[in-house]
Amino acid sequence: MCLAIPGKIVELSPDLPHLALVDVAGVRRKVDLGLLQDDPPAVGEWVLIHVGFAMSKIGEAEAADQMRTLKLLGEDAAAIEEVRGYGFGQPEPTEPQADGA
Amino acid sequence: MAGDAPLPKIRFRDAQIEMAHGAGGKASRRLIDGLFAPLLLNGAGENLNDAALVDVGGERVAVSTDSFVVTPLTFPGGSIGELAVNGTVNDLAVSGARATAMVVTFVLEAGLPSGTLEAEVRAMAAASQHAGVAIVGGDTKVVEHGKVDGMYITTTGIGRPLPGLTLGPARVRAGDRILLSGPIGDHGVTVLLARGELDLEADLRSDTRPVFPMVEALANAVGEALHWMRDPTRGGVATSLNELALDCGLGLHMAEEEIPVRDEVRGACELLGLDPLHIANEGQFLAVVGASAADRALDALRSTPGGEKAAIIGEVKEEPAAAVLVSTRYGGSRIVDMLVGDPLPRIC
Amino acid sequence: MRFVDEFRDPELITRASEEIRRLADPHRHYRIMEVCGGHTHAIHRFGLTDVLPPNIELIHGPGCPVCVLPMGRIDDGLALAKEPGVIFAAFGDMMRVPGTHGSPLEHKARGMDVRIVYSPSDALKLARANPEKHVMFFAIGFETTAPSTALTLMRAESEGIRNFSVFCNHVTIIPAIRAILDSPDMRIDAFIGPGHVSTVIGCRPYEWIARDEGKPIVVSGFEPADLLQSIVMLLRQLSEGTARVENQYRRVVPWEGNRAALAAMAQTFTLRPYFEWRGLGFISQSALGIADRYAAWDAERVFQVQGVRVTDPKAAQCGEVLKGVLKPVQCKLFGKECTPERPVGALMVSSEGSCAAYYNYEHRKGTGQASRVATPA
Numbered sequence: 001m002c003l004a005i006p007g008k009i010v011e012l013s014p015d016l017p018h019l020a021l022v023d024v025a026g027v028r029r030k031v032d033l034g035l036l037q038d039d040p041p042a043v044g045e046w047v048l049i050h051v052g053f054a055m056s057k058i059g060e061a062e063a064a065d066q067m068r069t070l071k072l073l074g075e076d077a078a079a080i081e082e083v084r085g086y087g088f089g090q091p092e093p094t095e096p097q098a099d100g101a
Numbered sequence: 102m103a104g105d106a107p108l109p110k111i112r113f114r115d116a117q118i119e120m121a122h123g124a125g126g127k128a129s130r131r132l133i134d135g136l137f138a139p140l141l142l143n144g145a146g147e148n149l150n151d152a153a154l155v156d157v158g159g160e161r162v163a164v165s166t167d168s169f170v171v172t173p174l175t176f177p178g179g180s181i182g183e184l185a186v187n188g189t190v191n192d193l194a195v196s197g198a199r200a201t202a203m204v205v206t207f208v209l210e211a212g213l214p215s216g217t218l219e220a221e222v223r224a225m226a227a228a229s230q231h232a233g234v235a236i237v238g239g240d241t242k243v244v245e246h247g248k249v250d251g252m253y254i255t256t257t258g259i260g261r262p263l264p265g266l267t268l269g270p271a272r273v274r275a276g277d278r279i280l281l282s283g284p285i286g287d288h289g290v291t292v293l294l295a296r297g298e299l300d301l302e303a304d305l306r307s308d309t310r311p312v313f314p315m316v317e318a319l320a321n322a323v324g325e326a327l328h329w330m331r332d333p334t335r336g337g338v339a340t341s342l343n344e345l346a347l348d349c350g351l352g353l354h355m356a357e358e359e360i361p362v363r364d365e366v367r368g369a370c371e372l373l374g375l376d377p378l379h380i381a382n383e384g385q386f387l388a389v390v391g392a393s394a395a396d397r398a399l400d401a402l403r404s405t406p407g408g409e410k411a412a413i414i415g416e417v418k419e420e421p422a423a424a425v426l427v428s429t430r431y432g433g434s435r436i437v438d439m440l441v442g443d444p445l446p447r448i449c
Numbered sequence: 450m451r452f453v454d455e456f457r458d459p460e461l462i463t464r465a466s467e468e469i470r471r472l473a474d475p476h477r478h479y480r481i482m483e484v485c486g487g488h489t490h491a492i493h494r495f496g497l498t499d500v501l502p503p504n505i506e507l508i509h510g511p512g513c514p515v516c517v518l519p520m521g522r523i524d525d526g527l528a529l530a531k532e533p534g535v536i537f538a539a540f541g542d543m544m545r546v547p548g549t550h551g552s553p554l555e556h557k558a559r560g561m562d563v564r565i566v567y568s569p570s571d572a573l574k575l576a577r578a579n580p581e582k583h584v585m586f587f588a589i590g591f592e593t594t595a596p597s598t599a600l601t602l603m604r605a606e607s608e609g610i611r612n613f614s615v616f617c618n619h620v621t622i623i624p625a626i627r628a629i630l631d632s633p634d635m636r637i638d639a640f641i642g643p644g645h646v647s648t649v650i651g652c653r654p655y656e657w658i659a660r661d662e663g664k665p666i667v668v669s670g671f672e673p674a675d676l677l678q679s680i681v682m683l684l685r686q687l688s689e690g691t692a693r694v695e696n697q698y699r700r701v702v703p704w705e706g707n708r709a710a711l712a713a714m715a716q717t718f719t720l721r722p723y724f725e726w727r728g729l730g731f732i733s734q735s736a737l738g739i740a741d742r743y744a745a746w747d748a749e750r751v752f753q754v755q756g757v758r759v760t761d762p763k764a765a766q767c768g769e770v771l772k773g774v775l776k777p778v779q780c781k782l783f784g785k786e787c788t789p790e791r792p793v794g795a796l797m798v799s800s801e802g803s804c805a806a807y808y809n810y811e812h813r814k815g816t817g818q819a820s821r822v823a824t825p826a
Binding site: 002003004005006008016018025026032034036037038046047050051053055056058059060062063065066067069070071073074 | 450455459461464465467468471487540544568569571590591593594596598643644646649671681697699700701702703707708709710713739781
Binding site: 117119120121127131232298299300301365367368371373374392428429430431432433434435436438440441442445446447449 | 450453457459462463466486487490493494495496497498499500513515540542545554555558564565566567568569574590594630673675711783789790799800801808809
């Protein structure tokens, strides 16, 4: 269930503090911030939108961290393949530890 | 009377007409194939879609009709009048014909402000001039308030087939390429947003325009190598290609990353859970051309004003039979089917 | 689209699928259930089964709030809206779901005032704009959607809007997962946890799955890279022989959940003692009803509700497909009496129902999907 899409807060209204104008690839809609009242988002921040309500802020640091992890997937395997390709006649290297991923 | 042919079989079993029957998808097809075709089209043979070619005193004439029931009547980029003119011009164009003349019928709601009607008539005058088609007559009926949404417009057009073209599903072969004239989804999303129920705003306009100039450029460039065309209106690219797949029995493969879609259309579709492939277009067309002509075809489209974003979006293969597939960028694929009715926003 | 496109990067998908092939034991057949219908939809939309090795089988779980709604509840909702002056408002997902006498769209064709809304707040807006009518909002969804209904009820109360009510069919995910695990004909090795439900309830509610049932569960995002990374994480646990709850969707899911959302739900809803789930039967404490404080906005108290119980046709195997015991194609009605055009059950209508997903995306691909059919353990 649950179609939810990231959107960027582009405008807050002082008279209606629980409503924000959010932009998704150029499409704009007023989104209710009531579920984020403990830590309201500011203009420029990204939120996850579901049925016109902001469910959560999007953590840019966590997203970047995840990108790094994803890019490292298969790195160790690729390194092993490369070494094998040199054909030194060495025995197969043992599995290195996964990089905290 | 003795000697009459046996009565055609009616295969349409639905108890009543639903909105889905007009949406251009599976239900529409059932209605046409199951009721209209057996009773009305016996002997006409070719082309249940777009335009028909008829013999008039030794000359082949293309004829097509289209009706418009859009709400709201006006929206960014166009209005019902403009759609009505371009719609029939385009039906003729994708049948390989230059529209020459058109008649118009209006069904008007009592209480419709005259200013609204005048605006549409002006729009139609401008659109017909722009498209190079003469409006030569028409008919008007007025019905009680509440019976129609303001106005319904039907246009019927005749046109002159371009020389050297033979179009139809029977010409489509494995190896052919599938071309698209430009970005999809603009019209349908614009109208959906213009209804105001979803409270979304975007800088989008309907793509309504005559596609004949692009069709002519294409025909001039590749001639007989042009095998089939369709304008993907209601039901979108998915419906048009599924109809072709059913008619020719081949597999139509699209590459997702080749299909042009504007950012805002993509954003609205992601937000609402819609697929751009199912959304109506009013200024685009699909073309299937022989493999060796594909690059020339693309150049011809891209050199025509309005065709700059044309793309080769796919290829015809033998398998899977009678199906339409989109390959994802990951080497996976999914079937693209016709919808039952209009695409509906979803939250799940 | 930021936070979307980068997680659809083909290079990342290639890396992840290679890692999956490396981790998957070729002598083992993995059965992984994705609980959430949104994940089912994403898997099919992005063709992810094509990038997985054949010994990883994804089983579609019951997390489709439209699919699990018994037909009787749809009948009840439509019956309420038959009253003159009532506007029936619901998400697009509900519009083609068959009731005994037709779907909401079919009722609209016969003259009922039926409106599609994107948000419960839009339904409230309709009420403000139409003071002489009554807007009844047919609420569906798991814990992702319930807080939005909750806030809308609170706003209706604070603004004193009286021509508005909610017919509440919100259900909760944990009892559904429990029903799956309790089912004798199940064998699941691991779970892909519902990412958006978890933005509300957090990750703690899944701890019993790992601790008591010994099954790994990874709370996952919805983009292709998210799903594949989650499968990597599950395979690592399975090869280690561990069972933990992990949060793959950290950019959005807080481990402790959303306090404000949970508080709003606690204020506006109560747990119904039991609720009927299509295919799973009656499950206790699995659905939300409206709290007494908001009785004036509870459609079941504003109107007379019949409480219709409608059993599915015997041949329809919605229940088994919902539980993942059968693949859609194994249901006797699939593709014949039951198609997206003439759906017998909601699984064929709902965009995330397994049957619709299979019908629309898979079954004519001819890529051997039909051969990867689940056999009950």
